[in-house]
Amino acid sequence: MAAEELKIKNKMLRQQIIADLKDQKNKERHKMRAQRAKEEREDPTAKEKRLAENVPKTIEGMRVYDETIGQKDEADEEDLMQLFNNNGEPPKILLTTSINAKRNAYEFANVLIEIFPNVTFVKRKFGLTMKDIVEASSKRNFTDIIIINEDKKKVTGLTFMHLPEGPSFYFKVSSYVDVKKIVGHGRPTSHIPELILNNFSTRLGKTVGTLFQSIFPKNPDFEGRQVITLHNQRDYIFFRRHRYVFENEKKVGLQELGPQFTLKLRRLQRGIKEETEWEYRPEMDKEKKKFYL
């Protein structure tokens, strides 16, 4: 019953009645839930049945059909494997910034040095072209170049270039949360982390997932218990880093190590930033249920 339908002219009285009604409804709901929980504890199949029947309608659930999801092609495998062309050697990353970078970019570089294993930071110098950098890095057996893109003293993007022949990825960086701002954060160690890639389902998503797979060594140090998660949800890739703690034989706890940031793919190019394979366009945001990763 809505407040208008009560036709009570006294506002305070009207509010009181509505609050009472709401309270009553809440109590009924809680009672019903407690009752249901009790029943389901006795009969676990009932819970399963209920969950199977009441699937909530989410935007992800209603996503537009994409034929590349669930398709497995040998050709795809071969194309993705070109990101692992370093003959089994662990990846070697050159980290640099965009030209004329300011403090924020260097601070972010410090964070990335901790995250990526086997990384070398080089200060970007004037007069060096991308071709010079690629050539010099290829000669020194670097497998990837990561560039921190900075605009107006803010870190706005990350460029990943696989050597020697690409592909190149450009991601927008947003929602950066510094380690210090995460309550109860732990201190990371230099162990090679485990990697969790979530929800990269389309062909483009698999390419992006494989990029992250290729920049971390394949042999994680399990004793470090560190995990990096790249979770894709609605084309936003959430970066999180945790340490898992075995509390007892059954229970596992998580301690966040940080930092947190979000990536969004803007462009995928063949070679070292040559032909565009996929590019974000603002019109893509119009269709809310179409996802590309």
Place this chain on the structure above:
Amino acid sequence: MRLLISCVDGGSLKEAVCGVGTDSSVQNALQPLKLESINSEGTGNCVEIIHNLGDKFLLARRNGNVELVHFEEEYELKDKISDLLDDSRLEPFYAKSKSRVKLRDAFIMLQPLRNGHFLVVTKSGLVHILKLNQDDDKIVKLKTWEVKAPLDFAQLCDNWEDQKSGNYVFGYGGEENQIKLVEIDADFTNLKQIWEAKNVKNDKLDMRVPVWPTAMKFLQPLKSDNVDKASLNLQFVVITHWSHLAHYSTQRGRRPMVYKQLFDNREPLEKLEINDESTTSLGNIPTDKFQNFALMTTDTKKNVYKYDVSGRLLAKLGNGDISGAVSFVKKVEPGYILQGGLDRYARVFDASTGERLVKIYAGGSINCMVVLDSDRLDPVQRERKEAKRKPVDDAEDAEKLWKQLGKNPKKAKK
């Protein structure tokens, strides 16, 4: 419609059978009747050029092989010729090139000459003459010449008077390699350069304009009365990496008669096709007038532009649908435009209206496409379509329908 699609990923050749209206990206739309891989030899061996010989095909592969294959039931390799590419010839050009990736040799042209001969040109400037013996299905390499590298295109002239018996003429060019016209004797004894273009004048700042032609098509030779018969008479249209459209006539000097910049941001232009009612089998223009035809060109992002000769944008093909750079576009008979690229979709457009007829997910970025059978709709689909549309042939039925329509007309919602 039957298509043969060459994919880079996995180096596969795929055969697709589909009707007009096929769109594999929409779940409820018409799906391809068949899409299967015929042959797959790995990315390094992918097919770059397909030449249709009717029941056989000549395939130019990335590994430097030209193969003669036959497939009706099964893929059957009849003969091949190897080592037609040479990467080492491109090494000196890498330092000066704009390319950030090491230059690799590739086939840029495979076009037929007379009597079963083929002209094959590579990026490194190797010009091969191949002979195909129809009797025993053998390919023989007759001759190899070297021209100035690097090449981005080579185009054979097939719309001039001497084409039936005389020497062959083709043009080539590339990054900082000005357009050159080359003549090959009819008996393949000699290759000589007959003409070379000259760069346009320096710009307003007196700076040299960079040279990088990326594609050309020949027009017919000039036919007016004031043609100097003693000098060479050829005409051609060129697009450049620096976004220029140029028209050259060898009768009018070595500089272009028209040199227009199509985009202010110097968007690199890659492919060139002529969108005219009739083009020659090699895609050249069957007129001597630089007017009344449209040009199709592609950039490195996702666009296929249609321009008129004055540089006015007429249309964008597949506007909004294509999401990756276009690596293949070709106009084929009867009035289809085939398009494929890095977005892994093979599309067929109607050349006259620009309407998309077919869209198929090929599973890999597309290098080349050929139409094997141009039938727009196969009988099964036609029947299905006709069955859906039941004609009201009975007069009684029609009256019933009218009565029904007359009753209870729905009120329009306010």
